[in-house]
Amino acid sequence: xxxxxxxTKGLWNELPPFRLVLGLCPxxxxxxxxxxxxxxxxxxxxxxICSNTLVSMMRNIIPSKVRIAAFIVIIATFVVAVELLMQxxxxxxxxxxxxxIPLIVVNCIILGRAEAFASKxxxxxxxxxxxxxxxGFTASLTLLGGIRELIGTGQLFGFSVMSAHYEPFAFxxxxxxxxxxxGILLAVMNYISMQxxx
Amino acid sequence: MxxxxxxFIVLTVICCVSGVSLSILKDKTKxxxxxxxxxxxxxxxxxxxxxxxxxxxxxxxxxxxFGNDVSKLMFPAKKDGELFALAMEVxxxxxxxxxxIMLGIDMEGQIRGISITKHKExxxxxxxxxxxxxTKQFKSLSVSGDIALTSKGGKIEAxxxxxxxxxxxxKAVSDGVAIFKDNIENIKNVF
Numbered sequence: 001x002x003x004x005x006x007x008t009k010g011l012w013n014e015l016p017p018f019r020l021v022l023g024l025c026p027x028x029x030x031x032x033x034x035x036x037x038x039x040x041x042x043x044x045x046x047x048x049i050c051s052n053t054l055v056s057m058m059r060n061i062i063p064s065k066v067r068i069a070a071f072i073v074i075i076a077t078f079v080v081a082v083e084l085l086m087q088x089x090x091x092x093x094x095x096x097x098x099x100x101i102p103l104i105v106v107n108c109i110i111l112g113r114a115e116a117f118a119s120k121x122x123x124x125x126x127x128x129x130x131x132x133x134x135x136g137f138t139a140s141l142t143l144l145g146g147i148r149e150l151i152g153t154g155q156l157f158g159f160s161v162m163s164a165h166y167e168p169f170a171f172x173x174x175x176x177x178x179x180x181x182x183g184i185l186l187a188v189m190n191y192i193s194m195q196x197x198x
Numbered sequence: 199m200x201x202x203x204x205x206f207i208v209l210t211v212i213c214c215v216s217g218v219s220l221s222i223l224k225d226k227t228k229x230x231x232x233x234x235x236x237x238x239x240x241x242x243x244x245x246x247x248x249x250x251x252x253x254x255x256x257x258x259x260x261x262x263x264f265g266n267d268v269s270k271l272m273f274p275a276k277k278d279g280e281l282f283a284l285a286m287e288v289x290x291x292x293x294x295x296x297x298x299i300m301l302g303i304d305m306e307g308q309i310r311g312i313s314i315t316k317h318k319e320x321x322x323x324x325x326x327x328x329x330x331x332x333t334k335q336f337k338s339l340s341v342s343g344d345i346a347l348t349s350k351g352g353k354i355e356a357x358x359x360x361x362x363x364x365x366x367x368x369k370a371v372s373d374g375v376a377i378f379k380d381n382i383e384n385i386k387n388v389f
Contacts, residue, residue: 058212066205070212077216081223088227091234
């Protein structure tokens with residue numbers, strides 16, 4: 001049952017951007033639309049699962065003094081692979097995410113999970129951890145992107161959903177809108193978890 | 199000592215495996231990526247610099263050789279089967295790397311339009327070369343003296359704070375026009 005626990009913790013208790021407040025650079029930068037958030041989240045999830053698996057498999061071989069260097073090489077390899085695959089198969093998404101794909105390498109969630117979890121646990125648990133964290137990250141980015149897209153442009157996943165009279169509040173898709181939206185979501189989540197504890 | 203050797207071996211092996219697998223992947227995806235670039239980057243650029251054609255410049259594109267093993271991919275625009283203009287990609291080194299430009303030019307050597315396809319210039323400064331206010335200045339120019347910055351007696355106003363980027367575009371375009379004029383017979387034969 002531990003495997004279920006490791007999977008679900010990434011979905012709420014340790015939800016990366018909101019509970020751990022990790023990896024905020026892509027969270028703020030790419031979430032101008034729900035689709036971008038989803039794409040970035042899935043790319044990160046893929047890298048996270050692959051790197052967690054490999055790090056966990058090699059945890060007894062890698063000497064602890066060079067572990068960070070080894071983890072970074074492993075992570076960077078998967079990131080370059082994702083970048084090539086996205087260029088080859090989903091070029092329009094690649095054009096939109098642009099610089100943020102190579103920057104997955106320095107996303108602290110990925111190195112954080114390799115260091116804090118995968119290097120100490122078995123392969124199955126590490127995959128569950130990576131999948132949970134990745135899906136939590138994807139859901140957070142999609143939610144944030146969806147809210148900003150809805151308020152900022154009146155659309156959702158590129159489809160108009162607001163009535164024709166709706167005046168888009170373009171501030172939300174700009175950088176300050178990302179901070180404000182993230183802050184409000186953090187407050188809401190803190191409130192919900194305080195309520196459930198009380 | 200044994201620790202050091204182990205570290206050395208482990209890191210070397212990881213890096214080698216990573217390098218080899220990435221080069222295999224890069225090789226496997228190379229053609230597919232080139233296709234995607236044509237579809238998502240070059241096609242919109244070609245369509246924006248050519249107009250009034252009734253053929254498909256993308257399908258009829260051909261590699262034109264200029265001798266000395268130099269060749270360029272060209273996209274012809276035809277009306278009623280008659281070649282009247284073509285587009286080709288030219289490039290020069292800007293401030294942050296290569297600047298690639300799709301150049302549309304008609305058979306009299308007059309520029310029909312340019313469109314920046316790829317650049318790594320500074321956002322807010324050099325990146326403004328892709329704005330219409332800059333690119334539209336090239337339209338209808340044909341004399342090589344005109345395709346130069348105003349400081350050199352030409353007709354192109356540089357973007358302030360981005361002289362190197364502006365120069366790169368001017369250089370690439372004027373070189374492209376020169377190549378076109380030198381090889382116009384050759385080009386007519388190919389299409």
